[in-house]
Amino acid sequence: MGNSSISNLRSAFKLKQFSRKYLSIPYGVFMVMFIILPLVILFLYAFTERKFDGSLTLNFTIANFKEVFSPTNLDMLERSFKIGIISTLACLIIGYPIALILSRSTLKHKNVIVMLFMLPMWVNFLIRTLATKAVFEAMDIKLGEFSVTFTMIYNYLPYMIMPIYNVIEKIDNCLYEGARDLGANEFTVLRKVTVPLSLPGILSGITMVFMPSITTFAIANIMSNNTYILVGDYIYSESFISFNVASAISLIILVVIGISMAIVNKYDKDGNAQGGMM
Amino acid sequence: MEDYIIQLKDLTKVYGNKTVVKNINLDIKKGEFVTILGPSGCGKTTTLRMIAGFEQPTSGQIFFDGKDIAGLPPYKRAVNTVFQKYALFPHLNVFNNVAFGLKLKKVEQTLKDKNGQDYTKLVNLKNSLVDQIIYDKDRKPTGETKKVKYKSAYEYREVQSKKFVKVNLYKEYLEKAKAQGLTNIKPENTLVDQVIYNSDHTSSGKTKKVEYKDAYAYRAEVTKKVKKIKLYKEFIDKKVKNALKMVGLSDYEDRNVNSLSGGQQQRVAIARAIINEPKILLLDEPLGALDLKMRQEMQLELKEMHKKLGITFIYVTHDQEEALTMSDTIIVMRDGKIMQKGSPMEIYNEPVNSYVADFIGEANIFDGVMLKDKLVKFCGVEVECVDTGFGKHEPIEVVIRPEDWIVKKPGQGSFDGVINSSMFRGVHYEASCTCNGYEFIIHSTKEYKVGQAVSLSVDPFDIQIMKIEVRTNIVPVTFKSENTFDLYGDVYEFDPIKFFGTDYNPDDYVNKEGTVSFSFDDVDMEDDEWNAPLSANVESMIYKGKNYFVTLRTDNNKHIFANTEYLWDDGDRIGIKIQPYAFNFEGFVTPEEVKKLLKDKYEIKDECVIKEVIDK
Numbered sequence: 054m055g056n057s058s059i060s061n062l063r064s065a066f067k068l069k070q071f072s073r074k075y076l077s078i079p080y081g082v083f084m085v086m087f088i089i090l091p092l093v094i095l096f097l098y099a100f101t102e103r104k105f106d107g108s109l110t111l112n113f114t115i116a117n118f119k120e121v122f123s124p125t126n127l128d129m130l131e132r133s134f135k136i137g138i139i140s141t142l143a144c145l146i147i148g149y150p151i152a153l154i155l156s157r158s159t160l161k162h163k164n165v166i167v168m169l170f171m172l173p174m175w176v177n178f179l180i181r182t183l184a185t186k187a188v189f190e191a192m193d194i195k196l197g198e199f200s201v202t203f204t205m206i207y208n209y210l211p212y213m214i215m216p217i218y219n220v221i222e223k224i225d226n227c228l229y230e231g232a233r234d235l236g237a238n239e240f241t242v243l244r245k246v247t248v249p250l251s252l253p254g255i256l257s258g259i260t261m262v263f264m265p266s267i268t269t270f271a272i273a274n275i276m277s278n279n280t281y282i283l284v285g286d287y288i289y290s291e292s293f294i295s296f297n298v299a300s301a302i303s304l305i306i307l308v309v310i311g312i313s314m315a316i317v318n319k320y321d322k323d324g325n326a327q328g329g330m331m
Numbered sequence: 332m333e334d335y336i337i338q339l340k341d342l343t344k345v346y347g348n349k350t351v352v353k354n355i356n357l358d359i360k361k362g363e364f365v366t367i368l369g370p371s372g373c374g375k376t377t378t379l380r381m382i383a384g385f386e387q388p389t390s391g392q393i394f395f396d397g398k399d400i401a402g403l404p405p406y407k408r409a410v411n412t413v414f415q416k417y418a419l420f421p422h423l424n425v426f427n428n429v430a431f432g433l434k435l436k437k438v439e440q441t442l443k444d445k446n447g448q449d450y451t452k453l454v455n456l457k458n459s460l461v462d463q464i465i466y467d468k469d470r471k472p473t474g475e476t477k478k479v480k481y482k483s484a485y486e487y488r489e490v491q492s493k494k495f496v497k498v499n500l501y502k503e504y505l506e507k508a509k510a511q512g513l514t515n516i517k518p519e520n521t522l523v524d525q526v527i528y529n530s531d532h533t534s535s536g537k538t539k540k541v542e543y544k545d546a547y548a549y550r551a552e553v554t555k556k557v558k559k560i561k562l563y564k565e566f567i568d569k570k571v572k573n574a575l576k577m578v579g580l581s582d583y584e585d586r587n588v589n590s591l592s593g594g595q596q597q598r599v600a601i602a603r604a605i606i607n608e609p610k611i612l613l614l615d616e617p618l619g620a621l622d623l624k625m626r627q628e629m630q631l632e633l634k635e636m637h638k639k640l641g642i643t644f645i646y647v648t649h650d651q652e653e654a655l656t657m658s659d660t661i662i663v664m665r666d667g668k669i670m671q672k673g674s675p676m677e678i679y680n681e682p683v684n685s686y687v688a689d690f691i692g693e694a695n696i697f698d699g700v701m702l703k704d705k706l707v708k709f710c711g712v713e714v715e716c717v718d719t720g721f722g723k724h725e726p727i728e729v730v731i732r733p734e735d736w737i738v739k740k741p742g743q744g745s746f747d748g749v750i751n752s753s754m755f756r757g758v759h760y761e762a763s764c765t766c767n768g769y770e771f772i773i774h775s776t777k778e779y780k781v782g783q784a785v786s787l788s789v790d791p792f793d794i795q796i797m798k799i800e801v802r803t804n805i806v807p808v809t810f811k812s813e814n815t816f817d818l819y820g821d822v823y824e825f826d827p828i829k830f831f832g833t834d835y836n837p838d839d840y841v842n843k844e845g846t847v848s849f850s851f852d853d854v855d856m857e858d859d860e861w862n863a864p865l866s867a868n869v870e871s872m873i874y875k876g877k878n879y880f881v882t883l884r885t886d887n888n889k890h891i892f893a894n895t896e897y898l899w900d901d902g903d904r905i906g907i908k909i910q911p912y913a914f915n916f917e918g919f920v921t922p923e924e925v926k927k928l929l930k931d932k933y934e935i936k937d938e939c940v941i942k943e944v945i946d947k
Binding site for chain 1: 383384420432436437607
């Protein structure tokens with residue numbers, strides 16, 4: 054009698070332990086279906102021979118990568134990364150002072166100004182880009198590298214401002230006072246307190262701008278009348294011709310972004326980049 | 332005069348329409364441990380922040396060592412602060428938190444100019460004291476290293492610059508110029524040389540040719556070399572370790588500040604503040620966030636530290652026990668003004684008013700009357716005292732500390748009464764005794780039973796007599812009709828015969844402004860602020876044996892005083908009703924008249940109180 058009640062208890066306990074684990078099953082299924090499986094498929098497509106109906110074969114080849122590394126494609130890749138880096142840096146240079154000024158200002162209606170910066174994000178991305186194009190055309194500015202870069206910066210600036218603003222706003226005012234008390238002038242306070250403490254925000258800002266600006270599609274296409282092709286648009290058009298080549302190039306970008314994010318996150322010692330992607 | 336490190340002159344701070352600090356005058360001696368004591372909102376922290384430089388005074392001056400420092404930013408003041416919230420930098424470890432100020436320090440250095448004249452200059456610590464010896468990069472062609480002593484990086488740099496001037500190419504240039512008959516020779520630093528030979532010789536003895544554009548580029552290069560010197564690091568290291576030792580945190584250098592306990596964080600904050608050897612250390616309720624045991628330990632340590640460092644401490648707290656334990660001088664503040672300044676003993680034994688008496692320690696406070704010199708009447712009994720110089724029948728307040736009561740058998744003392752409560756408080760018993768309807772608090776090592784009849788007396792020396800600051804409420808009014816006036820926006824009725832006699836004529840006073848008074852007892856406090864004409868906050872309460880004396884601050888920022896039987900809390904919102912026909916007419920207002928009235932009739936000396944009444 055005693056024995057059975059103990060085993061009953063035990064099984065009840067086990068069940069209880071299991072029941073908690075069961076809660077994670079939906080997430081596990083989700084991850085397998087939408088993260089791991091697509092990656093496997095991507096991987097398979099990238100390393101297998103091309104079939105004209107787009108279906109998967111299992112014949113190993115690296116021909117897809119050879120095609121990716123053709124001179125014109127290398128140019129395009131280089132261009133994409135160049136644009137990505139330039140727009141990220143530009144967003145940082147423009148966005149940081151804005152975030153700093155906004156978070157430190159004592160304006161009554163600060164939130165309204167913050168919202169104004171966010172407002173373009175509420176407009177549909179395509180409509181916004183087409184509108185930008187219309188403005189460029191109206192002003193008779195040649196569409197090309199400049200217009201593409203400008204639109205990237207314009208589109209992604211809020212993603213840089215927001216995380217930095219949030220981090221700086223949380224810095225306790227007494228830290229600034231402490232630094233000033235210890236002999237720091239305003240510039241030193243900025244250099245030694247504000248910037249280091251806002252590093253998590255900067256890093257997530259960089260992540261949130263750099264990744265989409267490399268792979269974005271439609272912006273380059275629209276803003277250059279398809280004369281200035283970036284990798285996002287290339288993958289899009291290639292996907293109609295060969296899934297295998299598109300997969301190969303996606304895989305390369307995946308690796309390159311992975312490496313660059315690893316480098317960026319190395320600077321974030323505490324690993325507490327808020328909203329960071331990696 | 333030179334003894335004072337800080338002098339505040341008529342210091343005032345106004346935020347919006349609220350005056351937080353009112354005309355403070357204060358001298359603090361070198362090496363003193365001064366505590367500014369007061370409840371929250373009394374202006375003590377604002378005063379401290381003005382000394383630190385975080386706030387600019389609205390008017391008045393702050394003298395530091397005799398020099399006016401108002402307007403000087405915090406980083407230029409030889410003052411450091413320990414903050415209540417520690418304000419440690421979360422991105423730096425303990426070592427770097429402590430070293431923060433040291434690395435930014437600027438020091439005066441005596442240098443020699445071109446003509447060999449001494450001059451002083453403020454230079455970064457990094458560039459100044461740095462290194463007693465640095466190795467000269469000059470090597471002889473043989474490859475030998477020459478060891479040269481320099482006092483500082485600046486000296487090193489200067490010698491290098493001079494050497495540079497001596498570079499042959501410059502001379503050659505001069506000669507060429509002369510030979511060509513050029514007269515306008517450019518100044519040394521710019522002209523110089525497109526190419527100069529670097530003094531660094533390779534060990535083989537060959538001369539390395541390095542190009543510098545001009546003297547400035549060369550000097551910049553030299554500077555870089557100097558910065559790499561190790562001795563600066565060693566200096567910082569030694570200093571930081573000393574400071575951490577001082578606060579008892581050796582071996583904590585590499586710890587993350589967030590991993591420390593509250594007490595340890597506070598110690599780091601103190602180490603960080605003292606590392607630059609400030610002349611004054613400001614402490615803004617530094618122990619407020621610690622638990623009792625830790626607080627008591629830190630109190631002793633701070634006192635110890637003050638002795639060791641020998642600098643002035645200005646300590647802000649609302650904890651009277653902390654103030655009494657640590658300070659040489661206590662400054663009691665209330666409502667932006669200094670109430671009393673004195674040693675802990677003086678403050679405790681001779682409080683200047685009931686507010687100070689109530690705030691510091693426990694006290695029996697009663698209203699009383701000075702019958703004549705050395706004779707006072709309170710709670711219905713005439714008692715001998717030692718105070719003289721009061722007017723005849725002048726109303727005063729009496730303070731008797733609970734431990735000063737002498738408990739005797741019934742009939743043998745001055746106040747006969749019955750014990751109505753008794754509590755054991757650790758070191759003593761706290762008993763309350765009712766005599767003539769007044770409640771007396773007694774601290775005694777003996778226990779008295781509830782219901783026991785006793786008689787209390789007090790040594791004349793233990794009776795502290797205090798002048799009364801305000802005796803009645805005085806407010807400005809505007810007469811609206813024959814029997815009404817407007818008081819702070821509400822209409823009250825009054826008795827014209829009481830005000831102006833039987834032959835009053837409304838034409839004489841309607842639409843005129845005047846001043847009326849009403850006694851503390853005629854003010855009723857209501858729970859429901861919406862039901863009363865005036866709303867106010869309870870600012871402070873003092874128990875006077877029978878009733879509470881309450882200071883109220885109305886929404887238009889005026890003081891009204893009241894006597895009440897009920898206990899309220901500081902900050903409570905209440906409504907004020909003034910009993911009809913309680914008013915006395917004091918005169919038609921002209922500021923001078925009221926001033927005179929207040930001064931003569933009510934003997935108010937505090938200019939601020941007068942100003943508050945006059946300013947509508």
